[in-house]
Amino acid sequence: MQYLAIFRIALSFKREIWIVLGVILFLLSLPVLSVAVLANAGVVAVSQALVSVDESTKEVEIRNPTGLVVKRLAVTSSWPVEGIVTQEFGNPGPWYDRSGHTGIDIADSHGKIGRPITTFMVGTISKVVNTDNQYGRYVFVDHGDSIVSQYWHLSSTPAKVGQTLKPGDVIGYLGSTGISTGPHLHFEVQVYGVPVNPRTFVGGNPARGN
DSSP states (O other): OOOHHHHHHHHHHHHHHHHHHHHHHHHHHHTTHHHHTTTTOOOHHHHHHEEEETTTTTEEEOOOOTEEEEEEEBBOOOOOSSSSEETTSSSSSSSTTTTTTTSSEETTTTTOOOEEEESSSEEEEEEEEEOOOOOOEEEEEEESSEOOOOOOEEOOOOOOOEEOOOTTTEEEEOOSSOSSSSSSSEEEEETTTTTGGGGGGGOOOOOOOO
């Protein structure tokens, strides 16, 4: 019975377990970057190994697991929602997420539900969950080149899988579904399935909104 209870607890945190396993596999595949990353393992270190901004060109550089730059992108200013950043990428989370927060939390400045949420970059909707769960209602957008953005805790979403998007197209509305302490958006960007800092792609801060 004791082992069954432990197994059930582990299943309740299956996403966190998969992220840890993904980070470990990623680190094992890094012949060029492994020394620097292993010296300071965690979501911030892995993020910096995968994406960074070239200071001379001000472009975002995407690297593959061998350290080769495979894509360059312009930094955007298109935040997915208006509000206040309440939790940064990499900050320590709850006891089960001590390696660091995997996204950026943006809360409504007036604590209200319903602000429109848009994608930060051109892409195609790859997953929509419109029923409440641990992460609330959420949408995933595939931007190509192994870049996927995620938008959690939505109150509702009109998004459909396969729908093509550009910044400004509404994919959902700010909510507090799932495990949430108030109306906010968890905005996450993954490269090769590993969370990276959204601020690498999006400059400045979101507008506070009226």
